[in-house]
Amino acid sequence: MRYRFRCEYLGSAFYGWQEQNCGGKLRFVTVQSTLEEALSTALRAPIRVVGSGRTDTGVHARGQCVHFDFDGELDPQKVVRSVNGLTKRLIRIRDLEPCASDFNARYDAVLRYYQYTIFTRPVALMRDFGWECGSLNLDIEAMGREAQSFLGEHDFIDFCIPRNDGKSTLCTLSEFRLERLNDWSCMFHIKGNRFLHRQVRAMVGTLFDVGRGRYPEGTVNQIFEKNFKGERTWAPPQGLVLENVEYRDY
Known part of the structure; x- marks a missing residue:
């Protein structure tokens, strides 16, 4: 059974x-x-x-x-x-x-929901559950606007660790929302049908670069269009939580 x-x-x-x-x-x-x-x-x-x-x-x-x-x-x-x-x-x-005997936790999933937390001041109690960015003055509004560029179906080959196994790198994101929790922390809510290896961390790192003024808004689309040549930041793992996985009957 x-x-x-x-x-x-x-x-x-x-x-x-x-x-x-x-x-x-x-x-x-x-x-x-x-x-x-x-x-x-x-x-x-x-x-x-x-x-x-x-x-x-x-x-x-x-x-x-x-x-x-x-x-x-x-x-x-x-x-x-x-x-x-x-x-x-x-x-x-x-x-x-x-x-059911044919239920598969991996292949039957229709939606995966991740949260990613960023702290914009030094923290001690929650540092193992978020990205402590020190005292950076991040442009949260710009990050939220730029996050909308990820919505819909895209080839995320440039936002992951390459697989080199011939499998599709197309993913469809239905939500990428930035919530300001207070004056020193914010949380991304990210939902999609599937995610590639380190994809969420690559996406959040790019938004972080936009938020701190390293790159302008529009950078995400430049990466999708393969018109971007600069170095990019990878968000650390501790800020990421797999919050929920949805199925048609579960």
């Missing part, structure tokens, strides 16, 4: 989502390997999990969706308690339930 659940995790505690093997041995502790170990212990059987997407080292999640197969009956509440007790408060799973 196939089961699915939601999970959140502290990205700074792991080397990203994807399990990394080296000669049959785990090379780094990842979210996937930690979940599989906890579920295998709780269910006393080898378990493999599939997530909705692969988050990078340092990237957090609040609404990652995961599925796995298990031959036998299980008590969802008991399994949730067991897994949450085994993951050292770094991962929390919830809403474990049976699902």
Whole structure:
């Protein structure tokens, strides 16, 4: 039987989502390997999990969706308690339930929602959950206007780590909104059907360059049109959170 659940995790505690093997041995502790170990212990059987997407080292999640197969009956509440007790408060799973045998957490997703937080003053309490930019006087309005250039379908080959596997780099973004939280922080709300490797961090880094006056508004379109030659900033991972993944029936 196939089961699915939601999970959140502290990205700074792991080397990203994807399990990394080296000669049959785990090379780094990842979210996937930690979940599989906890579920295998709780269910006393080898378990493999599939997530909705692969988050990078340092990237957090609040609404990652995961599925796995298990031959036998299980008590969802008991399994949730067991897994949450085994993951050292770094991962929390919830809403474990049976699902259709053909449900796929990765390929059935229709919308992914990310948030990215920027701090424009030095912070201590929240520095692991946002990009601390010091005391820069960012033009938040310009960043918000420039973000609209990402909406719609575009080829994001120049806003990602190249894949070189022949697969499409077309993505459709339905929302890229900048919310001012207070006078020293702001948050991007970014929704799309799919995202490429480090795409969000590349996009936010470009908007940061516009906001600090390094490049003018219109830079995003210049990059899309391959008319841009300057160096660009990559936003650090800790400001990024996979907030939610939507499905047609979930």
